[in-house]
Amino acid sequence: QKEVEQNSGPLSVPEGAIASLNCTYSDRVSQSFFWYRQYSGKSPELIMSIYSNGDKEDGRFTAQLNKASQYVSLLIRDSQPSDSATYLCALSSSGTYKYIFGTGTRLKVLA
Amino acid sequence: DGGITQSPKYLFRKEGQNVTLSCEQNLNHDAMYWYRQDPGQGLRLIYYSQIVNDFQKGDIAEGYSVSREKKESFPLTVTSAQKNPTAFYLCASSQGLAREQYFGPGTRLTVT
Numbered sequence: 001q002k003e004v005e006q007n008s009g010p011l012s013v014p015e016g017a018i019a020s021l022n023c024t025y026s027d028r029v030s031q032s033f034f035w036y037r038q039y040s041g042k043s044p045e046l047i048m049s050i051y052s053n054g055d056k057e058d059g060r061f062t063a064q065l066n067k068a069s070q071y072v073s074l075l076i077r078d079s080q081p082s083d084s085a086t087y088l089c090a091l092s093s094s095g096t097y098k099y100i101f102g103t104g105t106r107l108k109v110l111a
Numbered sequence: 112d113g114g115i116t117q118s119p120k121y122l123f124r125k126e127g128q129n130v131t132l133s134c135e136q137n138l139n140h141d142a143m144y145w146y147r148q149d150p151g152q153g154l155r156l157i158y159y160s161q162i163v164n165d166f167q168k169g170d171i172a173e174g175y176s177v178s179r180e181k182k183e184s185f186p187l188t189v190t191s192a193q194k195n196p197t198a199f200y201l202c203a204s205s206q207g208l209a210r211e212q213y214f215g216p217g218t219r220l221t222v223t
Binding site: 004031032034036042043044045046049088090092093094095096097098099100101102103104 | 151205209211
């Protein structure tokens with residue numbers, strides 16, 4: 001089993017809809033979770049970090065963490081064509097400098 | 112503006128040549144990282160450094176070398192021993208353990 005799993009997509013949503021991206025992980029001691037957006041040919045850009053169970057909102061983005069079920073999700077409200085990108089989930093464990101990345105979910109927002 | 116710079120953006124080399132990729136940050140971050148990204152794969156850790164003059168191998172360190180003589184700089188050398196060096200190389204930094212990691216723009220290396 002991969003340490004971080006994401007559906008590769010593409011996930012297609014119409015403009016203005018909510019896009020829901022999911023990530024499951026296998027390491028129960030993971031403490032820090034991150035979502036990155038990566039446009040084609042570019043480097044990953046940090047969108048959000050989340051460290052405790054529950055929801056964290058930042059503008060149109062909401063990260064949700066459920067450590068008991070070992071998943072983290074990213075909701076994008078009012079999706080725009082400019083949100084079309086690959087979204088990477090990453091995690092790190094307390095006491096380590098190592099980060100584990102998923103392979104990403106490709107999101108397509110249709111105008 | 113604070114950030115991470117990588118140079119060059121594109122690099123072309125012949126097989127058998129060593130090549131050094133530059134990474135500089137002015138975020139005052141202690142930790143720096145090098146990743147490799149191949150199509151359809153996640154980021155794979157090559158090397159990381161927690162402090163100056165110290166660095167650790169990541170998951171795919173064979174054929175690569177690094178140095179950390181200054182806090183701001185973490186250059187990566189791709190040696191001729193690296194079997195498949197063509198890839199997108201990303202440098203990143205973070206303030207501390209398990210904190211947010213920020214990436215530079217990347218260097219796309221092509222070896223023929």
